[in-house]
Amino acid sequence: MEDAERFFEILDNKNFIFFEVMLESVEDERAWLEKSFERKKNNQEHNYTILLDEKIIGGCGIKIRQHRQFIGEIGYFIDEEHWRKGIATEATKRLEKIGFEELGLNRIEVWMHPDNKGSEKVAVKSGYKKEGFMRKCVFNKRKQGYQDALLYAKTKKDYLASQATSSVSKS
């Protein structure tokens, strides 16, 4: 909770044009963080802070689809100062390990706006497969309208196969 100001500082960025969370103030961020504990307890969302040299530089998390709790959706945001250093890709790798190995997921999705090239590249580099173009499936509160999204996903089977390949190549 004491980091609310820092999170707000990162998120209050006009270049976060594709990010859906709409915070107007540090108070909104505090309210969001406060509810995060409850959402974790109820297996709705599992959110994490991203630290670099002990400084907060972003956040990431997995939302659990409530009527199909074997499906999770990954999301991430990074302080603009640290874009393009591989941090979101590393965060995705750690999140999916938690998702598949601890939360019992069988499938992880990443949704992004079709023009969000950075987020799409994170998904591709992390080994997610493009499954579709979903029409009008996201509601943008700021624009008060529905938007399209790309769907990328990885199954537990894909994950285990990639783990096996990486352990063979390491040995």
Ligand SMILES: CC(C)(COP(=O)(O)OP(=O)(O)OC[C@H]1O[C@@H](n2cnc3c(N)ncnc32)[C@H](O)[C@@H]1OP(=O)(O)O)[C@@H](O)C(=O)NCCC(=O)NCCS
């Ligand atoms: C999208 C975002 C999370 C990417 O974070 P990041 O830490 O910069 O991502 P990575 O460094 O792991 O990038 C992975 C690849 O994408 C590339 N990339 C990153 N941003 C890019 C952009 N805007 N356009 C094109 N490529 C981009 C990186 O260069 C890297 O490719 P490379 O290894 O070939 O150089 C970050 O830009 C962000 O926080 N944006 C605002 C919030 C947001 O849109 N979140 C996603 C919601 S779906």
